[in-house]
Each structure stands twice: as C-alpha cells, then as structure tokens.
Amino acid sequence: MTLTLVALGLLAVGSFVLKAAGPVAAAGRQLPPRVRAVAELLPAAMLAALVVTQTLGADGGLVLDARIVGLGAAAIAVALRAPFPLVVLVGAGVTALVRLGGWG
C-alpha cells in the first residue's frame, strides 16, 4: 500500500507539472509568432487524434465496433449544427443501440 501511495503521489505530481507548466510559465505572455501559430493549430490536430483514438482504440490496438456508428451519427448531428449536448447524446445513444442490437 505504501508503494501504491508513493506511486499515486508521483502520478499526481507528474500530471500537475505537465498540466500547469504552460499556465505557470507563459500565462498572459505572447509566445513567439511561430510558436503561437503552432499553438493556435495544435487543438485541431490533437482533438482529431483524440476523436479517432477514442473511437477506434482498444487495448493498444485498433478495432471497429459500435463506437464508429455512434461517431458517424454524431458527425451528422454536427453537420446539421445540432447543439453540443445533443451531439454527445446522439453519439452515446446510437452506440448503445448498436450494442443492444448485439454488435461491438
């Protein structure tokens, strides 16, 4: 248990350092133009990566399961400019229905 608590402490400290480095060091500071341009575009690349890894990722590999159907339905909702909570609901609901139907 002691080792577990030490490890948990390390995880907390490590996570905090990573999460807070930006705000603590650079909040309110203008980054150099090139860095700033990259920073503006980072969320596009990383959010897209989160979307696919959370839709297709499983146990260190890629699988096609019910989530892809839910994401497709959510994409249609986004294209129809549905409000955000509805998009989330559609994604989860369609995935649940597909699973209820016996796939993924």
Place this chain on the structure above:
Amino acid sequence: MSPLSRTPRDGSRRDPLLGEALALAAAVSAYGLSYGVLATAAGLSPLVATLSSVVVFAGSAQFAFVGVLAAGGSPLTGALGGVLLNLRYLAFGFAMAPHLPRGPLPRRMLDGHLMIDESVALALAGPRDQLVRRFRLAGLAVGVGWVAATALGAYGGQLLGDPRALGLDAAFPAGFLALLAPWLRSRQGRVAAVLGVGIALALTPVAPPGIPVVAAALGAVIALRVAPDREHRDPDPADDPPQETP
C-alpha cells in the same frame, strides 16, 4: 466584441456554455463512477480513490494507473503510464497559456490543474473573449462531477452498471468532434486535423498509450508549412489579444 460589451447584451444570444459543460460533466461523471469502482477493486481505499481524483484529475491517466494495479503490475509502472498519457497536457497548456490571465502564482497553478481535454476543448471552441470563463467553468463542472462520482463509485459500489452499455465511451469522441468542428472551417485546420488523425492511427498499434495523441501535435507543425493561409489562421473571427478577467 469590445471588453466593455461583455456583461450586457448576452441575453440576446443565449449562452450555450452551461449546457455544454453539463453534458460533458454528465458523461465524465458516469466514468467517475466506474473509476471509483475499479480503483477500490484494484486495492485503493475509498478515501484514497476519491482523493486521487482530486489530486491527479486526469481521467485516462487514473484509469491506466488502476488498470496496472488490477493486473498485478508495479504501481510505479502504472504511474509512468499515467504520466505518459498526460504528456498532451504540456502541449495544451502552452496552447492555452497566451489566452489565460497572468494572475498570481496560485491562480495560474489552479488554471493548470483545470487543464483537461474537456476544459481546453470547450474554451478554444468558443469566442475568444469568453475563453477564460469557458475554460474555468468547464474545468470546475467536470472536476466536481468527476470527484463526486468517484466517491459514489468507491463508497457505493456499482450503481450504474457498465458505462459502455450506455454508449458512454462514444460520448467523448462525439463531444470532441463537435468541439473540433470550428477548426474544420479553415483549410489549415482541416489539414492539421487530417494529419493528426493519420499520425494517431499509424502510431496506435505500435506506440505506448498516450504517445499517438502527443505525436499528432506534429500535424499542426506540418499543416503550417504545407497549408499557409493568412486569413483563416484562427477559428475565431475576432483575434482578440488575451484579456485579463476580473
């Protein structure tokens, strides 16, 4: 929009932020319940499990940690895996920093603690003059839900069943897709997103968890080189300078 016009006139266009934050907080809470259950099953006491959600506050890393414990692995391996998963927050933190107020150190540290996927995505998807408010409100709403749900799961056991049966594992990519949408309106944003997807998919089968999303950041660097466009650099129409909040 000038800073002075911030408080009045908001009634004309209803602020969807609360609904957005609550939708994410609800999905996160469902996972908090199962995290609480798994963490205690893996040997953490309910109190430690709950506190871990307060001090770590990074869902995927916490799941990775208790997953290693449950599989009989070393807690230090679990902590290392969790930290790797959180590497992306270093990039997110520097992307957010220019927009956050340079308040006293404890305030900046608190902003850092609220740095999670949901708060970053909600903040950057909205108007720039609302960014700080969106970031903090989303971070707090998700944080309260996450910690309360962890406690419920840890002390109360299985209350919800498998979140997967409710499709909640697809709630997150669906939400992130909605928040990604503003970037897809510019060519540069689309190129960055496509590159991010390609990098993440290519690396997922071969790299440790967490690395694919971090490496996807390269997509932004490459997109700047291959698709320079001056007009649509920013998804927000008004490229306001960062603004101190009251």
